[in-house]
Amino acid sequence: MAVIRQLPDRLVNQIAAGEVIENPAAAVKELVENSIDAGATRIAVHLTQSGKSRLVIEDNGIGMDAHSLELCLMRHATSKLQDDDLLAIYSLGFRGEALPSIASVSRITIHSRARGANDGWSIECHAGDIVGVKPSSQKEGTRIEVRDLFYATPARLKFLKSDRAELMQVKDIINRLAMAYPEIEFIVTHDDKKILQYHACDALDRIAAIMGREFKSSSMPVMANAEGIEFSGFASLPTFHKGNAKSQYLFVNKRPVRDRLLMGVLKGAYADVLAGANYPLVALFINLPQDHVDVNVHPTKAEVRFKNPQTIRNLMFHGIQSAIREHGRESASLLPQQESRFVGYGGGRGGSFPRRPVSSSTAPSVNYTFPESAFQPHSRVAEQPVYPSANNGQNTCTDIAEDQPSYPLGSALAQFHENYILAQTHDGIVLVDQHAAHERLVYERMKEALREKGIKRQILLVPEVVTLSIDTADLLTEQKDLLQEAGMVIERFGEDAIIVREIPAILADRMNIKDMVNALADEVEDIGTVAGLGEKINHLLATISCHGSVRSGRRLNAGEMNALLRQMEDTPLSGQCNHGRPTMIRLSLDDIERLFKRQ
Numbered sequence: 159m160a161v162i163r164q165l166p167d168r169l170v171n172q173i174a175a176g177e178v179i180e181n182p183a184a185a186v187k188e189l190v191e192n193s194i195d196a197g198a199t200r201i202a203v204h205l206t207q208s209g210k211s212r213l214v215i216e217d218n219g220i221g222m223d224a225h226s227l228e229l230c231l232m233r234h235a236t237s238k239l240q241d242d243d244l245l246a247i248y249s250l251g252f253r254g255e256a257l258p259s260i261a262s263v264s265r266i267t268i269h270s271r272a273r274g275a276n277d278g279w280s281i282e283c284h285a286g287d288i289v290g291v292k293p294s295s296q297k298e299g300t301r302i303e304v305r306d307l308f309y310a311t312p313a314r315l316k317f318l319k320s321d322r323a324e325l326m327q328v329k330d331i332i333n334r335l336a337m338a339y340p341e342i343e344f345i346v347t348h349d350d351k352k353i354l355q356y357h358a359c360d361a362l363d364r365i366a367a368i369m370g371r372e373f374k375s376s377s378m379p380v381m382a383n384a385e386g387i388e389f390s391g392f393a394s395l396p397t398f399h400k401g402n403a404k405s406q407y408l409f410v411n412k413r414p415v416r417d418r419l420l421m422g423v424l425k426g427a428y429a430d431v432l433a434g435a436n437y438p439l440v441a442l443f444i445n446l447p448q449d450h451v452d453v454n455v456h457p458t459k460a461e462v463r464f465k466n467p468q469t470i471r472n473l474m475f476h477g478i479q480s481a482i483r484e485h486g487r488e489s490a491s492l493l494p495q496q497e498s499r500f501v502g503y504g505g506g507r508g509g510s511f512p513r514r515p516v517s518s519s520t521a522p523s524v525n526y527t528f529p530e531s532a533f534q535p536h537s538r539v540a541e542q543p544v545y546p547s548a549n550n551g552q553n554t555c556t557d558i559a560e561d562q563p564s565y566p567l568g569s570a571l572a573q574f575h576e577n578y579i580l581a582q583t584h585d586g587i588v589l590v591d592q593h594a595a596h597e598r599l600v601y602e603r604m605k606e607a608l609r610e611k612g613i614k615r616q617i618l619l620v621p622e623v624v625t626l627s628i629d630t631a632d633l634l635t636e637q638k639d640l641l642q643e644a645g646m647v648i649e650r651f652g653e654d655a656i657i658v659r660e661i662p663a664i665l666a667d668r669m670n671i672k673d674m675v676n677a678l679a680d681e682v683e684d685i686g687t688v689a690g691l692g693e694k695i696n697h698l699l700a701t702i703s704c705h706g707s708v709r710s711g712r713r714l715n716a717g718e719m720n721a722l723l724r725q726m727e728d729t730p731l732s733g734q735c736n737h738g739r740p741t742m743i744r745l746s747l748d749d750i751e752r753l754f755k756r757q
Contacts (some may be wrong), residue, residue, distance in 0.1 A: 167286070167381070179260055181318055182208055182213060182324050183305060183324065183326060183328045183330070184728050185304060186205075186209060186213060186331055189256070189302055189304075190203065190332070192300075193217035193219055193254075193300070194217075194250055194335065194339060195250055196217060196220050196221070196222050196299075196300065198299065198342065200343045201342060202215070202345040203328075203347070204216075204346075205325070205346070205348045205350070206348075207506055208322075208324035208325040208326065208328065208348065209304075209328060210308075211307075212322065213304045214301065215301070215302045217300055217301075218298060219273075219300060220273045220688070221270045221273055221278075222270040222274045222279075222300065224291050225405055226272075227268060227270055227279050227291055228288075229450070230257050230268070231258050231261050231281065231288055242376035250412075250413060252642060260304060260307075261283040262285060262286040263307065263309070263314070264304050264305060264307045264310065264729070265304070266284075267280070267282045267297035267302075267303045267310070268282075268302050269300070270296060271297060271298050271299065271300075272298075273295045274296050277292050278296030278297070280293075280296065285309070286310070287324060317638075325348060329346065332344055332346055332354060333368045334407060334414035335362060335414065337365055337407055337409075337414075338412040338443075340356075340361050340363070342356050343356065344356045353533045360559060362374060366390060367673075369407075373405075373439055376395050377393060378482075378484070378485040379451075380440075380477050380480075380481045381481075384472075385556060387445070387469065387471055387473055388444070388446070389443070389444050389473050390442075390443050391440065391441050391443070392411075392440070393478060394438045394730075395440055396733075396734045397734045399436040399437055399438050400436070400439060401436060402437060405440075406421070406443070407440065408420050408442055408444075409443045410445075410446075410451060411443065411444070411446065411453075412443070416461065418461060419464070420442075420470075423471050423474045423475050423478075424438070424442075425475070427479055427482070428478070431482060431731055431734055432737075433737040449465070450466065450504060451463070453707070456542065458497060466654050482731065486732065486733055487730070487733045488729045498554065516614065557579055564583070564584045565583075565723065565724070567583065567590070567724075567726060567727055567742065568582045568723070569581055569582060570719035570723060576712065576713055577591065577711065579592055579719045579722065579723070581719075583744070584692070585746055585756065587744070587746045587750070588723075589742065589745070590634040590726070591739070591741055591743045592712070592719075594648075594734075594735035594739055594740070594741040595722060595732065595735070595741040596735070597735045598726075598729065598741055599725050602730060602731065602732075602737065610750070613662050613663075614645070614662070614664070615662060615663060616661055616662070617660050618671075622672065623656075624655060624657075624675040625657065626654060626655060627654060627677075628681055631650065633682045634675070634678065634682055635648070635656065635677075637682060641678070645662030646660065647659045647660035726741070
């Protein structure tokens with residue numbers, strides 16, 4: 159029979175190192191966070207072999223005296239908890255595990271000099287064996303050198319990735335911390351070659367330095383607050399996206415996090431303007447009282463737990479949605495090998511121009527408006543002209559008269575390749591994808607009708623019983639009111655099942671009830687609420703609007719083209735179609751002249 163015994167401190171530290179220090183990037187993260195907590199304004203990271211053989215962290219923070227230097231290698235010794243309240247954490251680190259954990263699996267040397275002190279000090283530790291403190295010529299601040307990481311636990315070395323992969327993880331860590339602290343200068347060198355340098359600057363410039371200049375010109379500010387919680391940052395326009403989530407940076411009280419709740423809310427906020435395979439680029443910050451969030455739920459502090467997750471969810475969702483609606487008439491892209499921005503006409507950022515309302519006294523004599531049938535599902539608008547052709551089937555329209563009023567999207571000049579509309583504005587041209595644009599118009603009209611009349615429900619002749627685990631059934635039953643608003647009526651059916659009595663009428667012939675319930679149950683378990691049913695309905699409306707809109711290859715006359723432009727000016731989110739593609743691209747005269755080398 160095994161006898162319980164107390165593990166030696168050295169082995170305890172090595173076990174802790176396995177939890178906290180997974181790779182060189184994790185060691186860099188812990189040490190750089192210590193430098194930030196020490197009030198540094200300049201932090202330099204020097205790596206050899208991606209940090210496997212050597213990594214050095216230098217800062218100009220407050221430094222340490224001889225006594226503190228000796229204590230810093232002791233397990234659970236920290237300067238970051240002023241009392242014993244683990245919910246009152248005002249720093250990035252607080253456990254007091256990082257340095258002793260690193261020291262237990264490597265050779266570490268620390269040089270430090272307290273701010274205002276005359277003398278510096280150093281200390282060494284080899285695989286947990288501490289060498290006494292001695293004088294050092296260190297300038298104010300701290301320099302930590304870690305050599306032969308994991309040499310004391312060689313088994314872990316076998317699980318490290320290639321130098322390139324490990325270096326990419328280090329750069330990702332630095333990028334996240336640099337984004338949260340734009341007032342600090344960060345420098346990273348690898349094998350004596352500088353690979354990153356971020357000078358102190360404002361928040362948007364730092365974000366642009368990390369995410370690219372395109373993000374600065376193709377993003378929108380996001381801001382919301384409620385109950386002492388502030389939500390702010392920048393998010394990309396729906397038409398500026400990527401095929402993965404690597405450029406989604408989320409912070410809670412300046413702490414980089416990867417939180418499933420927040421990622422789920424972000425996906426839901428863009429669901430109406432971005433296809434599921436695409437991801438927005440974001441740098442979003444949540445600041446809230448320390449006692450409203452628990453950061454002590456994960457060894458590397460990558461995940462957090464909120465006291466009121468529903469408040470956070472609503473604040474973030476509505477903040478992003480408000481920004482999307484405000485900037486919904488903008489679209490973003492770049493000229494090939496140029497820095498000019500393609501934009502819509504709203505929002506007033508990055509070269510776009512404000513909308514100009516046209517009074518009835520200056521409106522043209524002909525009121526170009528698509529008939530109501532053009533906005534109905536599966537309409538046959540694509541098969542016959544809305545107006546008789548004024549130019550005998552030709553695609554070119556008459557020239558713009560000098561006294562014609564100026565519209566935000568200008569007046570149509572021509573249609574080319576039977577899909578794109580060319581319009582002239584007061585300072586450039588606008589290109590419009592007629593199918594994508596009309597698809598958004600139809601979709602928004604259908605959603606508006608749905609909101610006004612509500613979601614019609616259809617009673618099932620034979621209610622569907624879906625078996626779930628007891629816990630899952632409990633979670634889903636708690637959401638029954640939200641489900642009813644979305645058109646689905648459920649009731650508890652025994653301990654481990656629910657019964658579905660009504661479903662949204664629009665999904666009646668297109669919905670596998672069992673699969674939908676299981677998908678909603680998975681969503682509740684992941685993010686704590688159900689949004690999938692509403693997304694399913696919107697996805698169906700988007701599909702219907704796609705098939706019911708003006709098709710590519712349809713010739714339009716002048717009246718039809720101008721009617722489409724005017725409807726776009728009055729429709730929210732008209733800068734992108736339902737799949738996140740731009741509906742319009744604007745080129746200013748400056749852009750055009752740059753293309754022709756006139757500037």
